[in-house]
Amino acid sequence: MGQKQSSGSSRQIREANLRAVLHRMWDSEPVTGSDLMASTGLTRATVHGVCEDLIRWGWIHEVENQRQHGDYRMGRPARRYAFRPLAGVVVGADCGQHKVRAAVADLRGHVLARRDHAFSGLGHSAEERLEVLGRTVGEALRAASVDSACVLTVTVGVPAPVDSDGRTVGTFNEFWERMNPDIAKRLTELHGWTVLADNDANLAALAEGWQGAGRGVRNYVTLLSDEAIGAGIVEEGHLLRGARGAAGELRFLDLVEGVGSASGIAPLCRDWAREAVHDRDAWPRTSLRELAEDDIDAEAVFAAANHGDPLATDVVERIGARFTRIISTVAGFLDTERFVLAGALSGSCTKILDIIERDLPRYAHPPLPTVLASRLGDEVVLLGAIRRALDHVREQALEIVLPPTGPDTVGLHTAGGGAAVGPAAGPQ
Template identity: 45%
Template sequence: MSEISTATPQLLRRVSAGAVLDFMRTSDAVTITEIMEATGLTRATAIAVCEDLTQRGWIRELENQRAFGGYQKGRPARRFELDEHAGYVLGMDVGISKATVVVSDLRGKPLGRASQPFAGAEISAEERLAVIDRTAMMALHSIGASPDSVLAVCAGIAAPVDRNGDVLATQHFWGLFDVGLKSALRDRRGWTVLLENDANLAALGDRWRGAAAGLDDVVVILASERFGSGVIDGGRLLHGSRGGAGELAILEHVQGVGDTFGIASLARAWAAEALAGKARTSLRAHADGIEAEHVFAAAANGDAVALKILDRLADRMARVIGTVATMFNPELVVIGGAVANSAGVLLEPIAKRLKDFTVTPPRVAVSPLGDSIVTIGAVRGALDYVEENSLDLELRAD
């Protein structure tokens, strides 16, 4: 005979508080009646929960106001709203050359940002940690917030990370990011740190506020310097057994691709090849420092060499996306990263070629989030943690 557990009053109150908080995160100021309608709670329970959440600092009660100055009988309705400044979250993008940190409120609004370079790729773990910590403090100081007000941190790195937040350091480059960031920031600042792969966070970020908003089957490809992808399948972020889901080393074995170099690095390399020859092209004006942006701009002005490079890029991307589509069968593939600002011109030629490389061609889009895509995803990851654990967190906001 199975044993049926009985919900305790404390558990019921906790469930009710969670439901109220969930509703208020997606609402502006609300009345007790609106809370009752959204959650199914009785008036007495809704009032008790709101008063408890107010005392704990998660929500605030607004001053009672008559309806737009007109006469109204009875007591004005009590109105509550989420206190979005009850605490903050940090979203980090830790690359090989720099660290970027964004401070966000509890509605996901970015409030402050800081970025600092590393002295070199091969610096020690201690030096890398010092730069990350300093960047985080700069971002907090930019809005006058203290370290104690941080409820969670999520950091994206350019290496596979498993479900437990452990780095897969089976090659030297990935090992450069295995610096003990979680324990270091916990010891220094008392912060809870979530570690994640940068492309995975790009997928979270774009699904939250980008081209993939609301979709459940999406692949986001970080495509600037090296290809890497984050995969959302059925609304769930894929990690694989050791965090390697979405890694694109397979491209080294794909005909017509052969490596994992991204759009920006390929545009620079192919432009340099053209400049080494005798081709007549406006790109020679940038011979001392050719960048992908120069190639896209020259192509927009009808430069034949630049247009040929864009055609090669579209073919390469069609093969990359075709490979991804064959493996994961997403509804949408999003091109993300800083290069996305220019890559829109590639969408039409990619779409025309896709059917040659996969029998399940997805829609293709570019992310509107630019080089903020990873930090936006990191903020979303930190907010997810806070929202799942709100009733266990102690608020110490300024």
């Protein structure tokens, strides 16, 4: 019994050492053994032994020491190691209502290629959804000249609640279930990839924490608002998902006075402006009347408001008032530090932010949360999907069997399945 405990303890220690060294190197420039000793507290022998294992498994490689001109120091130069960002790749995909956007990224999140395709219409089938998604990912891989076997993880964002198994079930919501027809399982069966599905607002929140307005903030809410509003909630640095992945769904807004629905900025702008242009008594002069009705969309309304158009200004004022109530309501039960308005229209939200700043003190108790617009635009879900895929690879690194050659050594794509994930490639 004692021997088994000792063996298990030894394996745990070895695994901890491997993770410590790999995670230290993942985000750094080439390092020496002494650098790793200083940052991890491990002995020289342990550091070099761990590095030999990580080299053998393909996560890192040894780099040459290049002496500078005039450097005449004697002795053998210190060994230097570097992480291999192209030991494999991850794929992020934003599978929305209207189209799929996919990007291939290296293991530090640098995007290598993007592709997108539209669906045939809002009523497209689950089969079309899966086919277009798979085709878009495949085209992105070919554009990056990456072998399909080098894909370590694919993350797909969908406009629906997603549980821990990647499914949308038991919602009694036909739209949600059509948006996520068990994408993770079926895409894995079709292509052999490790696939994660997640809610698009949750992924937007991850993106804001990684590259956006949530960086360095422990508590914030990302309001993803294009066609509908969804919230990605970060509490003490952790994403809140709920028991069935439905945390952040805002259907309760149907019951909030002055709000009445979870409609997003795009349909509010579009519908209110199209309705108002027909009322010539209320709005005798508006530049929006010069447009065809189908051309009156959110971008047109914001542009007109920026030029002082009275009808467009009124629409933006109404949207600002609605979002003030939404933010004050959510802030009342979450007590968060910051709200981030995210989505394709986030760059046009300056006037909405001004209205929220002006009116929020009427509804919310101090200290008031700050409210910012995302700088990530319509790529916020895509970036969040990449971040989620990277996090998964880092967490599972010692269980992932890397392909024999990564895209840093093979620049040609061939047919093939995903990277194998099986018995621990790390400590045995």
